[in-house]
Amino acid sequence: MRRSYTLRFLFLTATCAVIIVGLHFYMYIYNKRSSQDNSGQIIVDKHQPSSFRLFEERFSKTDQVSSQEGQEAEWKHDPRGNLKHKIVHLDLKGMPLTVKAFESLFPLLAKTGATGVLMEYEDMFPYEGKLELISNKEAYSRDDITRILELAESSNLKVIPLIQTFGHLEFVLKLSEFEKLREVPKYMQVICPTNNDSVIVLKDMVDQVMALHPKIEYFHIGSDEVYHIGQCPLCTGLMNKIGIDESQLFLRHVSFIAEYVKNKYKVQPLMWDDEFRKLDEVSIQKSGIGNLVEIVVWNYNPDIENHLPRTMWEKYSRIFKSVWVGSAFKGANKPNSAVVNETLYLGNHYAWLRTMQDFEKLLTFKGIILTGWQRYDHFSGFCELLPSAIPSLAACMTLLTAPTIQPMSKILMETSLKLHCANFLNICKFPGSILHQEIIQLEFYKESFKKLKEKHVFLGWAEESNLRHRFSSPSHIELIFQEINSIKVDLDRSRVTLVQALQELYPQWSVDEWMSSRFEPFFNKVQHVHTGLTNILEMNTFPRRPLENQVQDL
Ligand SMILES: *[C@@H]1O[C@H](CO)[C@@H](O)[C@H](O)[C@H]1NC(C)=O
Numbered sequence: 050m051r052r053s054y055t056l057r058f059l060f061l062t063a064t065c066a067v068i069i070v071g072l073h074f075y076m077y078i079y080n081k082r083s084s085q086d087n088s089g090q091i092i093v094d095k096h097q098p099s100s101f102r103l104f105e106e107r108f109s110k111t112d113q114v115s116s117q118e119g120q121e122a123e124w125k126h127d128p129r130g131n132l133k134h135k136i137v138h139l140d141l142k143g144m145p146l147t148v149k150a151f152e153s154l155f156p157l158l159a160k161t162g163a164t165g166v167l168m169e170y171e172d173m174f175p176y177e178g179k180l181e182l183i184s185n186k187e188a189y190s191r192d193d194i195t196r197i198l199e200l201a202e203s204s205n206l207k208v209i210p211l212i213q214t215f216g217h218l219e220f221v222l223k224l225s226e227f228e229k230l231r232e233v234p235k236y237m238q239v240i241c242p243t244n245n246d247s248v249i250v251l252k253d254m255v256d257q258v259m260a261l262h263p264k265i266e267y268f269h270i271g272s273d274e275v276y277h278i279g280q281c282p283l284c285t286g287l288m289n290k291i292g293i294d295e296s297q298l299f300l301r302h303v304s305f306i307a308e309y310v311k312n313k314y315k316v317q318p319l320m321w322d323d324e325f326r327k328l329d330e331v332s333i334q335k336s337g338i339g340n341l342v343e344i345v346v347w348n349y350n351p352d353i354e355n356h357l358p359r360t361m362w363e364k365y366s367r368i369f370k371s372v373w374v375g376s377a378f379k380g381a382n383k384p385n386s387a388v389v390n391e392t393l394y395l396g397n398h399y400a401w402l403r404t405m406q407d408f409e410k411l412l413t414f415k416g417i418i419l420t421g422w423q424r425y426d427h428f429s430g431f432c433e434l435l436p437s438a439i440p441s442l443a444a445c446m447t448l449l450t451a452p453t454i455q456p457m458s459k460i461l462m463e464t465s466l467k468l469h470c471a472n473f474l475n476i477c478k479f480p481g482s483i484l485h486q487e488i489i490q491l492e493f494y495k496e497s498f499k500k501l502k503e504k505h506v507f508l509g510w511a512e513e514s515n516l517r518h519r520f521s522s523p524s525h526i527e528l529i530f531q532e533i534n535s536i537k538v539d540l541d542r543s544r545v546t547l548v549q550a551l552q553e554l555y556p557q558w559s560v561d562e563w564m565s566s567r568f569e570p571f572f573n574k575v576q577h578v579h580t581g582l583t584n585i586l587e588m589n590t591f592p593r594r595p596l597e598n599q600v601q602d603l
Pocket residue numbers: 244245
């Protein structure tokens with residue numbers, strides 16, 4: 050027990066030393082490390098708790114994967130040649146950045162090689178008039194939007210706004226005022242395309258977004274994952290009346306919106322491609338949509354070959370002159386991921402290069418949109434935060450922009466250098482890097498707690514019923530109390546760091562939402578055990594069995 054106290058103390062000292070000294074002398078440390086070829090003596094020493102071993106494992110695994118990826122592929126041609134646009138998706142439907150945060154973010158994105166940003170405003174756009182209610186109460190102001198666009202322009206970033214116009218309209222259809230526009234009364238994803246009021250709302254949304262984006266060249270109309278088509282009485286009525294099926298109804302609505310954008314504003318509409326995958330070629334050809342929209346073919350896996358078949362590419366090649374691809378640098382692992390797996394997302398980008406190489410004779414790949422989902426949809430929790438994904442983004446961009454296509458191990462080393470990381474992609478220096486670091490740290494605490502709960506002492510003497518009855522053997526409880534106590538001390542420190550680092554980038558309501566979903570529930574679990582064990586340690590004598598009447602509320 051004394052030993053674990055000492056370990057904790059050493060660990061805390063080391064952490065402080067890293068944060069205070071490490072950030073100032075990162076280059077020195079980095080050089081020293083790389084010349085010694087014994088990574089992280091300063092940061093990861095033998096005395097640190099198991100969580101750090103986890104960290105080491107994570108990165109040694111990454112190294113193993115990385116040395117393979119990208120090597121075996123013989124790059125016959127460089128498929129990146131035509132990729133004119135490299136657009137970073139900013140998903141603002143969760144953790145929207147403050148306007149001030151864009152001041153440091155945009156130059157960073159430009160430095161990685163991005164040529165533009167896809168702004169998915171969702172409810173953060175300041176809608177007005179009849180649409181006022183669909184905006185978040187803390188949405189950006191009109192001045193905010195103008196300022197954000199100025200900042201983008203001064204970093205030479207093209208802005209592409211995205212608004213959903215068919216599916217994923219939860220933020221509109223969840224409201225009682227817009228309930229009538231749902232395709233399926235119980236579900237709020239899809240708007241009914243046949244209802245005249247839907248059309249009024251969608252046109253109004255396009256008009257309002259266009260009014261604040263006077264200089265744009267592309268406008269993304271979303272239209273992915275349209276789960277329910279042609280189910281309401283208005284739709285079935287129309288389908289019967291004019292003799293069309295669900296596919297044609299889909300194409301009719303999408304064409305209508307695309308035409309509206311293109312004709313009224315002389316702006317090129319983009320849309321996600323997934324609904325086209327299952328549609329038959331004749332219907333698509335007949336609709337003329339191939340001349341209206343440019344599609345963004347998205348897939349976030351490291352084995353695209355297994356998801357997007359050759360027949361799909363052949364079909365697309367006969368319909369669309371050029372296509373964009375949609376990759377992912379975050380937000381495509383698990384809906385509640387906190388730490389970014391760089392290997393996974395970089396793997397997706399290698400897969401895209403292979404795919405482009407395979408099909409570049411069939412069609413032109415005109416641009417890539419690197420998606421960075423912040424939520425899976427309007428109702429889901431948070432996945433990886435943007436600062437956690439800066440190393441991933443920088444790595445993917447390095448792959449896309451380096452003079453030649455390099456193997457993964459090289460890309461990761463280069464990225465680590467670019468971001469001034471002291472320990473692989475850890476302890477780096479970029480806007481938001483403290484948050485990136487602290488979120489990794491929080492995962493370690495979770496892992497430590499999980500391991501503690503698996504110990505025999507915990508399983509036998511610190512069960513929920515032991516805690517509730519204040520009934521256990523103090524000598525056993527003492528064996529685990531110091532560990533739970535040090536996790537609690539770590540979390541108290543972590544909370545302060547997290548809140549401060551979040552406040553640098555996000556508005557307070559977002560900081561609160563993140564803390565209450567990603568930090569507090571874990572803290573409460575630790576606190577619960579801590580209180581229970583403390584209570585037991587205060588006991589000198591214990592009651593006779595049976596125990597039913599001594600249940601404690603913790
Ligand atoms: C929608 O508007 C069209 C004409 O703009 C009209 O013919 C049609 O009856 C309207 N449908 C409904 C359900 O109101």
